Amino acid sequence: MMTLLGALASPFVRKVRVLLMETGQDDIAMQEVATTPVATAPEVAAANPVGKIPALIRDDGPTLYDSRVICRFLDARARAGFYPEARLWDTLTLEATAEGIMEAAVLMVYEARVRPEEMRYQPWLDAQWAKVTRALDALDARWMSHLHGPLDMGQIAVGCALGYLDFRHPDKDWRAGRDALTAWSARFAERDAMRATMPPA
DSSP: OEEEEEOTTOHHHHHHHHHHHHTTOOOEEEEEOOOBTTBOOHHHHHHOTTOOSOEEEOSSSOOEESHHHHHHHHHHHHTOOSSOGGGHHHHHHHHHHHHHHHHHHHHHHHHHHTSOGGGOOHHHHHHHHHHHHHHHHHHHHHSHHHHTSSOOHHHHHHHHHHHHHHHHOTTSOTTTTOHHHHHHHHHHTTSHHHHHTOOOO
16 A cells, blocks of 8 residues: 655645545555654655655655655546646646745745744745745736636645645735635635645644
8 A cells, every 4th residue: 555644734745635535546545744844754754865745655666755746646547637638738837836835835834933033034934925926916817717627736736725825824815806816716625625635723
């Protein structure tokens, strides 16, 4: 049996878990770990040399890591078509945009949790949020037709990215001025796989 190594609060791990549910792959075990960039859990370091989650431990091959690699593998395994050839580059770009939102939002969390207060740098935090807002503006202005299309990995990634903003940055009103994206997010969040993978309170 394969094992998914990760934390339930991670948007990158959630992305993989949503895909697993949407494709009916219930034969993969979830192993929760607590890890940070400055205190990498031993099992994470053993699975991924750069110490990041998620990692997919396989019996018949090397461990896979990076959520995009894992999702491509699982999509191919299930023959699900969540990376459709007809719009592959759009799907990959949309997924990368969502990953950029997640990365910036996670870095903001680590700045507050890991770095000593006297060493925190507000301009750096502001720069991370600027990345998020530019990406959100692009989604609202240019990607709504894709988001309303057939389900693919780009949509799952965006849904998880927006969910993470609500989870970790509720004080940031990402919805302001983005009515189309707000409406889409509300509908997408009602999917069974999204509801089942909501991060712990």
